[in-house]
Amino acid sequence: MLYKQLLENYIHPFIIYVLIGTLISYILCRILVRVRIFRSAKWRAMVYSIPFVVPFAAYFLRKPLLLNRCFVFGDHPIASTSWVCTGGSVLAAILTPLLMASVVYAVFRAVLSFAACRKFIKTYGYADRAEHLRLFLILESLCAKAEVRMPRVVVTTNRFARAFTMGFRYQVIVLSHGLIKNLDDDELETVLAHELGHIVRNDSLTNSIIVFLRDIMFFTPLIFYVFRDYSSEKEKATDDYAIQLTGKPMAFAQALIKVWKMSPGSRIENAVPFPAFVSHAGILDQRVERLVQGDFCVLGNRLSSPLAFSILVMISMALLYYLC
């Protein structure tokens, strides 16, 4: 009985909100990005986070807004959309056990990544300034230029090239020995500026939240396309930050290719929620191409981008409430 109530009152609307909410908001996002309303990568990354947030916002606000009007076994206020409710109840019956398992999996993964972060630091320790003087001199000069606090650095003994930022409150830049050794000073400077960009934007935290939401919304395949677009724009926004800080787009493009060529090509990277310097080649060639073509650091309109963003959220929510 309790299970049936949970299914009808909570999981059924959640599944419908996720399925329809991501679809509506993703279509709207794609249209507005295509017509170049959001010109900067920073705003495009924010826009692609809407399909993750809208279903949850609509779900949790439906009671305070007195919009809980979807009755599977009663009269639906909008007769033409009753098929949505019926479909939702069928899906809820099938997906509920899987949804519960996915919530447990998402929590487990979040805890595991937190533990992995601690173990990483315990294994390698923080890098010593005297031992990695070249690295620290470049990072210190970048931090002074960006007016940010010097982050701590971990250097792994890995001979392949890896770079990422981890941690939430006190963020740490992780670099491999192979990367430091094989990049020249300009290239290393741009990689560090990129990682500094992730710290300034607090990407470790937002990425972990987005990965958590993605894992819970596993039953809509669309969410993986949204995640791909979000990750791509987030990396481009951080690339823009690195170029603004260093003024070296060609060195950065070369560093991206070098790191990609020297990456072990492991799928483990995808399991870690922290943003890695180079993910897969599909996104990488877009990133390199825009650097070569000078299509970076485009500033978004200060008024139209936030306005369009707010309208997009409101329209997505309104359409969702209209349907269910």
Add this chain to the structure above:
Amino acid sequence: MFLSKEISDFKPHKTGFKKVFGDLEADIMKIIWKSEEVTVREVYEELKLEKKLAYTTVMTIMNRLAEKNLLKRESRGNAFAYTPTISENDFATQVVSEVLDGLLEDFADPALSHIVESLSSKDSQKLNRLEQLIQERRAKGEG
């Protein structure tokens, strides 16, 4: 063939000729291939612009490369002039054939399927083209 001695230590995680040479050896060979005939002093002066190292270190490495038959040493007055015994392109071709032959000898199936996969990858072809463009623009002094 003499190359098999050089390729006894193949380092896949390194870039360019550093995969088969030591780091300094690769830098020196790059300079020699660019200049055709050089003295130790000339190589030392060029390397000194980028890194701190001793003249004798450069001389030792160039002698070692000559002993490996990669360089020919001839007397020019008080100094020795070094010339490459093999062109950069021929050396690259030979490295590729020896490494691939070595892999195909023991791991024919996975090696071949990986080559086919790589050749059909549009991503790597595109990135290689972009890399060439980037290197040309960096050589012209773009950041």
